Amino acid sequence: MNKLKYYTLILPSNDDKRKCKEIEIAKIFFNETFANSFDINSESDIFIQKQLLELSHNNSSGSSLIAQRCLLCFISWQIEQTCLSLEQQFGDFHGFKSRDLLGYVLDDDGSLEPSKGYKCLAREILENFDPDKSSLVTWTNRKVKQHRELNKYLLERGLYLMSDWAILNDTKIKQLPKILGSFHSLTNIEIKQAQQLLEAYHKIYRTERLCQRTDYKILGKCNPPRTEQLQAMIKILQTQAIDNLSNGLSTKVVMQKLQNLAERLREYRLHVRNASFKTISLDAELYKNSTFVDRVPDTNSNNIINPTEDVYEINEFLKTYRSQMISCLDSALHTVIAYRSEKLQKKDTEKVQQFLTALQLFHCQRLSMGNIAKQLNLRAQDAVARLLKLKEFRADVRQETLVKLQVRVIELAQKYSTPTNLLNLELTIAELLDEQIGNVIYQAEVEAASMQNNCAVSFFSQRLCQQLDTKN
Template sequence: MLNSTGKRQIREIEGAKIFFTETFADWINTNNFSDVFIQKRLLELWQNNSSPSNLLAQRCLLCWISWQIEQVCFSLEQQFGHFHGFTHSDLLPYVLDDDGNLQTSANYQCWSREILATFEPDKSSLTTWTSRKVRQHRELNKYLLECGLYLVSDWAILNDTKPQQLAKILGEFHSLTDLEIRQAQNLLSAYHKIYRAERFRQRANSQSKSKCQSPTTQQLQEIVEILQAESVSKFSIISVLQSLQTIANYLREYRIHVRIAALPTVSLDAELHENSTFLEMIPASNSENLLISTDDDNETEAFLKMYRNQFLNCLDNALNTVVDLRMKKLQKKDINKAKQFLIGLQLFHCQRLSMGKIAQQLGLRAQDAVARLLKLKEFRADVRQEILVKLQAQVIELAQKFSTPTKLKKLESQITELLDEQINRIISEAEVEAASIQNNADMSYFSQRLCQKLGNR
C-alpha cells in the first residue's frame, strides 16, 4: 500500500499472516508449494461463504495482487520508463490503492478487489489477469499517454483502423505520397482479410479473449498471396511484416498526438516577462519574413498588447471550461464528489495544503483518494488543450493584420508551434509548483488565475 506521502509502505496484517501460516503449514517445506497451488487453495476458501476464514483468504489474495501490481509497474518502468520519462513510483498511485482492510468499503472499491472480483480461474492465472488489468487501467493509461506511451499492440492498432482512414493519417499527418498511401491501404486491407477475420472468428467462438499476438507465418504467407494477386510487385513474408509494423508505428504516433495534442515545440516570446517578444521570434517582412518588422515599435507594441490580452482571456476561459466539464461529469455520479472537487482545488492551489491535510478536511480516506478526485495532471492537460484551441484561432486572426495573405498559411503552422511552447511553459510552471507546493512561497500564474476563478464561483 501507499502511505500518506504517496510512498510505498509494507504493512504486515497479523491476522492474515497467522491464517496463511496455519493453512499451509503442512506444505511449506514440500516441492508442491507453488504460487498456483497457493492461489487455488485460497480461492477455494474465499469462495466458500460458509467458511469463517473466507475473508482472511480473500485478504491473502489481495496482498498477492498488490505485490503483483507493483511488479507490473516495475516492468513498465524497465520497458519504457527511461525513454518516456517515468518511474514505477509515478505509476503506483493509480493502481496500488488497497487499504489492507478485511471488509470492503461501502464508498470505494480498490483496484485489487476489482481485479479479484473479475478473475476467472479457468481462463487465466491470477498473475496474468492482474498484469492485464493493470495495463488496462484507464487513469494509468491516461498518464502514460501524457508521457507519450500508448499501451496497445501493433496488431490491435491495425485491427481497428480502416484502410480509408490512412489517406488522412498518412497523408496529412505524416506527409506520405499518394503512392505510399495506396500501398499501405492495400496492405492493411489484405491484413484485415486474413488476420482480423481470423481474430473475429476466434472471438465469436469464444476461443480467444487474449491480446493480439504477432501474425503467424501462415497468415503472413496468405497476406503475401493476396498482394501478389493484386499487383505485379513481389513481396516476401519479412517485407510484409516490416511494412505492417511501419504502418502501425505511423498510426501509434497519430493516436498519441490526437489524445494528448502532442504538437511539435518551438520557442515563443521568450516569456512575456522579458524584453524579447513574439515578433522577434519571427523574421521581419522586409527580409522574406512572415510578420512586420520589429523596428516598427508602435505596431510591435500594438500586437503584443492585443496578444497578451487574448492569452489572459483564453487562459481564464479554459480554466472555467475545464472546471465546468469536470463538475458536470462528477455531478452525474455523485453531487458530493463535485463539491469536494471544487473545495479540493481551492485548498491545494489557493491555501496550498498537502494532499494528506486535504483528505482530512474532505473526510477522505487518504491522500491517494484526493489525488484520484483532483486528477491534477489530467486537469492541467485539459486546460492546456483548451488554451491552445481557443488562442490559436484568435492569434491567427490577429496576425492577419500584420502579414500578407500569401504568407498566412505558413504563418498558421508557425503560430501553432510557438503558442504550444508558451503554453507548455505555463503548465510546466504549475507542474513544478504542484510537486512541492508547501515549499513554494510564490504562486504560479496558473494558480493565480485559477484561484481568481474559484473565488468568483
C-alpha cells in the first residue's frame, strides 16, 4: 500500500513526466488517522478506503471533507493507471499517449470543497461508488472508460466504444439462448425473460432509432433510453412477461435490467473478439468493466460488426485455458511455499512446520490469528502475522502464476488465432492475465479480512488447502 496516493494528487502534464501536488492537510489527516495502525505500509487499500469512506460520510466529525480529499487523491492515481493501460494496449496502433487522455479525465483542482456549478470526474466517481458492488479501483477504471469526452477523442483515433444501447440494438433475440445459456449458464426462464426484455427494447428504442436514420437525422452515439421510452417498454412487458418479470417494474428497474443484459452481451463479445478469456466465476466482475473494442471502421455500413463465432472452438479453448489457470496457480503455490520454507529452514527449523501449520489453520480451518497463536504457542497474533506475511505470500503467488500462465496461454492461443490476431493478442495478454490473477488474489484478500464472518471460501484458499493436504 503506497500511502502517498492518499494525499498526493496527480495532475495533467504536457510531457511523459508525472506531475503531482501534495495536499498538506490531507497528509496530516491521513498520518494522524492511521497513526495507530500496526503497519500502515502493509495495510490493504481496501481497508484504508473503508475507513476513509466511513469518515467521509460522517458529517458530524468535522473531517469528512478531508477524508473525501484523501479518497479523491487515490482516485487520481487510478485514473492515471487507466490511461496508462489504454496507452499500453492501444496507444501505438491508434497514435496516442496517456498524457493525451489525462487532460480529459484529470480535472480535480485539489480543493476541499467542490466547485460551484461544476463537478470533476473524481467526485462523480466517489459519489456513485458502492463498496458492496466493486472495488474503488475497478469502479474508477469503469467510469474513466465511460467518460464521454474521452470516448469522443478515442473514437477520432479509431478506437470504438460500444455503448450498452448499441450492443442491445445490434443483438438478435435468437442469439440469446446461445449467449446466455451456453456461455453464462442462465436458466431457461431467465433466458426467456431476457428475450422479452430485449424484444420490448427493440420495439421502442431501436424502432425510433431506425426511424431517425430513415429521416436522415443525425444519430451519433446511442444515448440512454428516455423515461417515456422506458415506460413504453414496461407496458409491453406487463402484457407478456412470465414468472413475475413485470411485478414491481419501474423505469429504474428496467434500466438496470437492460444494463445487466448489455454487460453479459459485452462480456461474451469481448471473449470472442478480443480473447478476453473467462476463467472461474471470481473473474465475473473484471469483464463487466472491459468496455473497449478495437474496431476497424466499416465504410459500407453503419452497423457494429458482429464477431465471427465458432462456439465449439471457443468452448474448447476456454476449457483448456481454465485447466491451465488452475495448473499454474497450483504450481505457483508449490513454488512459493517451498521457497518460503527453505528460507525459514535456514533461520529456524521449527519455524517451517509452524508456517505450514499456520497456513492450514488460517486458510483451511479458518481460525483467527489469535487462536492460531495459542495453538502454536506463539506470543500473540502479531507473531502469526509476521510468520505468515500473507500480503507478501499472495504477491509472490500472483507473480509466479502470471509468469507461468502467460507462456502457456500464448502457446495455447496459437491453435485458435490467426497470426495477425495472435500478434495483437500478445501485446495485451500480460495485462489481461495480470488483471485476472489479480482478481483471484483480491478475493483471497477480502476473505482473509473477514475469515470469521462465514464468507465464501476463495478459489485461492481452495487450491492452497489442496496443496497443503498433499503435504500431510
